[in-house]
Amino acid sequence: MSTIAIPNETLPRTGIAATLPAPAPLADADRKPLTKKETAADHPTWCPGCGDFSVLALYYKLIEKRKMLHENICTVAGIGCSSRFPYFVQAHGAHFIHGRALAFASGVSLSRPDLHVFVFGGDGDAFSIGGNHFTHTARKNIKLTYVVMDNFVYGLTKKQTSPTSPIGFKSKTDVGGSTDRPVNPMKQAISAGATFVGRATATNLPHLLKLMEAAMDHDGFSFIECLSECIEFFPGAFDAAIPRKGGTFTEIPAEHDVTDEYAAYKLCDAPWPGVFGTFYKVDRATKNANEAKLITDSRAKLAGVPDWQILQRNFDRMK
Numbered sequence: 004m005s006t007i008a009i010p011n012e013t014l015p016r017t018g019i020a021a022t023l024p025a026p027a028p029l030a031d032a033d034r035k036p037l038t039k040k041e042t043a044a045d046h047p048t049w050c051p052g053c054g055d056f057s058v059l060a061l062y063y064k065l066i067e068k069r070k071m072l073h074e075n076i077c078t079v080a081g082i083g084c085s086s087r088f089p090y091f092v093q094a095h096g097a098h099f100i101h102g103r104a105l106a107f108a109s110g111v112s113l114s115r116p117d118l119h120v121f122v123f124g125g126d127g128d129a130f131s132i133g134g135n136h137f138t139h140t141a142r143k144n145i146k147l148t149y150v151v152m153d154n155f156v157y158g159l160t161k162k163q164t165s166p167t168s169p170i171g172f173k174s175k176t177d178v179g180g181s182t183d184r185p186v187n188p189m190k191q192a193i194s195a196g197a198t199f200v201g202r203a204t205a206t207n208l209p210h211l212l213k214l215m216e217a218a219m220d221h222d223g224f225s226f227i228e229c230l231s232e233c234i235e236f237f238p239g240a241f242d243a244a245i246p247r248k249g250g251t252f253t254e255i256p257a258e259h260d261v262t263d264e265y266a267a268y269k270l271c272d273a274p275w276p277g278v279f280g281t282f283y284k285v286d287r288a289t290k291n292a293n294e295a296k297l298i299t300d301s302r303a304k305l306a307g308v309p310d311w312q313i314l315q316r317n318f319d320r321m322k
């Protein structure tokens with residue numbers, strides 16, 4: 004076999020880019036908001052009629068409305084039908100390990116204070132395998148927004164009982180009907196320490212968009228349970244909350260004090276299909292702020308000391 008040596012100078016240097024003048028940098032103020040066309044990625048692979056489509060459409064809308072630029076968008080999810088979300092957003096994001104989306108997103112949030120992290124997922128991802136992370140992200144009050152598309156079933160794996168499935172729900176794991184008491188996501192979030200807790204449905208779009216915006220503006224861990232029908236494995240689950248199907252959509256009364264934890268718990272016990280809106284919202288120091296202060300204070304105290312000496316001192320101290 005013979006080889007032909009190609010002299011370096013005959014190779015294209017950097018392709019087309021080398022022949023085009025560099026575009027003039029745009030000031031942020033001159034940049035146009037991203038349109039749905041620019042943020043919509045792959046064709047969503049959900050079943051036609053899946054409730055998750057509405058949540059995705061509203062996320063595109065939110066990006067456009069709030070003028071979020073590509074470099075400021077970070078969409079994280081675990082595993083499940085709902086967790087396919089980041090695939091369908093043409094921006095930064097991660098489709099992470101089942102149940103571990105919040106752990107990954109916490110790292111992004113703590114290290115990148117310039118962006119707001121959105122996490123999307125399902126009831127199984129959030130409250131079964133990810134239940135532990137849900138509790139700790141809430142109590143640490145890490146600044147991010149977590150939207151759980153609750154369909155009361157494991158959709159991706161084709162109908163197993165989820166932690167929010169109602170008693171009596173027949174599935175591949177409970178052929179005779181589930182006998183386990185379902186979790187109440189609202190109560191779970193409030194008791195764990197979430198500082199913004201809201202509830203919505205994928206069928207009331209203006210309401211959901213308003214709640215997502217409020218969650219995004221909250222300085223802390225914001226959680227939204229969004230009822231989102233799995234048309235394939237639990238059809239009709241939320242008809243009772245859809246007025247056009249004869250149900251009722253009851254908003255939380257305007258006089259509800261969102262800072263009153265006990266009043267919020269009472270709302271959690273409203274008979275099915277429950278109430279919708281902001282249950283709870285309080286201000287509490289975020290982990291982001293606490294960590295930032297720790298770093299600033301340490302830097303001020305150790306000004307001028309090289310990193311290797313700080314490290315050495317720490318090792319010496321631990322002896």
Ligand SMILES: Cc1ncc(C[n+]2csc(CCOP(=O)(O)OP(=O)(O)O)c2C)c(N)n1
Pocket residue numbers: 082083084085086101124125126127128129132154156157158159160165
């Ligand atoms: C460690 C691990 N265990 C189990 C699975 C299988 N699995 C994938 S998605 C899923 C449940 C998804 O349910 P949910 O979070 O409610 O999402 P949905 O599909 O309903 O939107 C399970 C059990 C997995 N991928 N990884």
Ligand code: SF4
Pocket residue numbers: 048049050052053054055084085154158159232233234235236
């Ligand atoms: S299986 Fe259910 S949750 Fe999954 S895409 Fe289909 S309708 Fe949606």
Ligand SMILES: [Mg+2]
Pocket residue numbers: 083125126127152153154155156157158165
């Ligand atoms: Mg589910």
